[in-house]
Amino acid sequence: MELLQKWNDRDISWLQFNGRVLEEAAGPEVPLLERINFLAIYSSNLDEFYRVRMPVIKAIGKLEADTRLPVMEEVKELINRQQQRFGAILQEQIIPALRLEKIHLVYHEPIPEGIRATLNAYFFDVLAAYIVLIPLDAEKPAFLENNKLYMLVHLEQHGKGCNYIINIPSDKVPRFLHTSCDGITYVLFIEDIIRIYLDIIFKNAIVKGAYNIKITRDAELNLRDEYAGDIAVKIEEEIQKRDFGLATRLLYPPDLPPALLHTLIDTYGLQGANTTSGGYYHNLKDFFSFPVKPPFLLYPPEPPFSMIPEVASLFDHIAENDFIVHTPYASYDAVLRFFNEAAMRPEVAEVYTTMYRVARDSRIANALIAAARNGKKVTAFVELKARFDEENNIRWAKTMKAAGVKIIYSIPGLKVHAKVALVRVSHQGRLKDYGLFSTGNFNESSARVYTDYILFTARPVLLRELELLFIFLAKRRKPAPEEHGIFNTLLVAQFNLQREFIHRIDTEIMHSREGRKAGITIKLNNLEEEVMIAKLYEASCAGVTVNLIVRGICRIVPGVENLSERIKVKRIVDRYLEHGRIFLFENNGDPQIFLGSADWMNRNLYRRIEVCFPILDPALKNELMTILQMQWEDTAAAVWIGEDARNIPSSGNKNDFRSQREIYLYLKEKYGK
Incomplete structure (x- = not known):
């Protein structure tokens, strides 16, 4: 091959x-x-x-x-x-x-006469306040912003043709208007309402055609790794430019005349963009805000349950046993309580955390502010290069810094994608450590829809190394070669993560060749990096069964003779976004399980600080293996990934085993109150 x-x-x-x-x-x-x-x-x-x-x-x-x-x-x-x-x-x-x-x-149909009065009032009372007319033949054409909606209007005025652009103000008002008439609820796009009134907007012209268009622009920030100034200031400057990047796509409706398309391309210099004839409406991500939501047309409720008992101190509970909170099935309140208790309890001396995507109304950030104001030493590493969250992260970093939180900003050339937190409590004259290790961001908003795993632990073997990680992050630099061996239990990208995963695959290869029990099951968001894929091919050729659950990018080619015969790949797309990463190595009947923040992509392995962490509690190992097996058996929301990357249905019966539902029931029975 x-x-x-x-x-x-x-x-x-x-x-x-x-x-x-x-x-x-x-x-x-x-x-x-x-x-x-x-x-x-x-x-x-x-x-x-x-x-x-x-x-x-x-x-x-x-x-x-x-x-x-x-x-x-x-x-x-x-x-x-x-x-x-x-x-x-x-x-x-x-x-x-x-x-x-x-x-x-x-x-894309006539609007019923029965609702015209409502539309008339809405247009003149609301929409008209935002309408801006842009002549297409102006000496200096107005800039068309990224992913904003516009209407290209072709007119006949004073016996000759002319063209205007109208903004569709969906960033100012809701995209949809809904109104009822004769027992029917009508939902309309606001651009269709504007279209009705074009004869009034262009009073002395004949409207010959109106066409919805959208331009998408390059989102990359121009950041140099060696940039030595205030990175927050630099990123803020670049964010202001993001929506003015080069056009990558022009979307237009199928009935746009070719001559008008060429005029549009020439006027705005769109020769390098992909010109795509789409539907009559664009930005259909606005369906997120579809205005009519009867509950019986939504998923039935699955209220999250608490996984911690009623205790006076969460830290005392953590000291007794490790436990894992499984979002969104379990309540995120345990994570919030971890930070809240750290802020409130007088015996807490120090708090450290990483923050990658901060919630817009973050209760965690507010807890860190309270902790600092309560006299505790609080350190937060805020990653400012989290794409599309840069502005929000900067805002929170400034707010926390003003309150006394020590803020450490991005490391040049690296993103810190690890999701970890450490609290140090004064206990009998010594500091006792408590930690969080997560596969997902410390973000209470995404926790409602992302399936993630958050480990609560007081194990010194993990937390001593977590302290070392925070000491390193404070240096804001790439690790030197002599530092690569400082972690022995945690797997940390830039230090030992790739090396240790390769070592564990090699161990499975050795077990298989010597006739012992061997197997690898891995759940990832993305599998791209060729060194790791080649290692999985090697394992397959050595007789190791490799089962993969990969939600997104998957570059591995499964099921190829003499290469990947023992590799199978599934993809699960269901009610919640599969986000947690699990690594299971059979290890001759003594399974090793790691959770973590790292996908197997070039960016994660070579350009980020990531943390994967072992699960050392036998009961938690069994719990995770049960969940992983449920996902592997999914026939309702899972598909196989074929050797050409296509999705292949796993069952003809879509009402078969649905892992997300079964995991919820399993965990609720085990922990729910």
């Missing part, structure tokens, strides 16, 4: 994942309004792909013209197929199903 055939393309693989998200919108067993939500997720994901990955694909294509050009064509073809599928799901399945529930989404 040729080398290039050993790896699926990362962008094609990611698009296949997004296609799997799209198929949830087509699932008749998924509640109707949740299907609309999956359309929004697909659309939001695709926008980010054009902002982040398309510039990279183009740049690589210029360097590797012979190899990357076919990928670009395949990317375009796959996106076009998915967009057609998107339109078919929306128009042929979801809109008719909504109408059966007396919810009428008005979609």
